[in-house]
Amino acid sequence: MFHHAYNSYLEYAYPYDELRPLSCDGVDTWGSYSLTLIDALDTLAVMGNYTEFQRVVEIVTxxxxxxxxxxxxxxxxxxxxxGGLLSAHLLSHR
Structure with a gap:
């Protein structure tokens, strides 16, 4: 489920904050920070997808x-x- 939601966000909504699933487009709701991307960092690390984790870290920084x-x-x-940035930092072991 995570991969489906994450890939849909990347395909239809990035760099906006969130994906609107019914219209399949993105919307900035919380400041135009690519919020879903930041929010997904810790899940990428927990799931062991370190290549994508590093790619997203590069984008965010x-x-x-x-x-x-x-x-x-x-x-x-x-x-x-x-919370997303702190947990990603802790899970990156840097």
């Missing part, structure tokens, strides 16, 4: 700009962006 003056959901930012 080169593309993400968190210095933006926008309104965000504190809850979503904490659990999906900060």
């Amino acid at each position: 080169s593309r993400a700009n968190f210095d933006a003056n926008i309104n965000v959901s504190v809850f979503e930012t904490n659990i999906r962006i900060i």
Whole structure:
């Protein structure tokens, strides 16, 4: 199920935050950070897909700009962006 959802996000919604499954397009809902990509980092590591994990790390580190003056959901930012980046960092063993 993860691969189906992840590949669909990459095909239809990247670089937007989320995939809208009924219309098969992407939408920026939480700040245009490619949120689903960041959120998937820890799952890629846990599932042992280190090649894709490293590819996504390269994308996130080169593309993400968190210095933006926008309104965000504190809850979503904490659990999906900060949580995703922290868990990916811990699972990368770096």
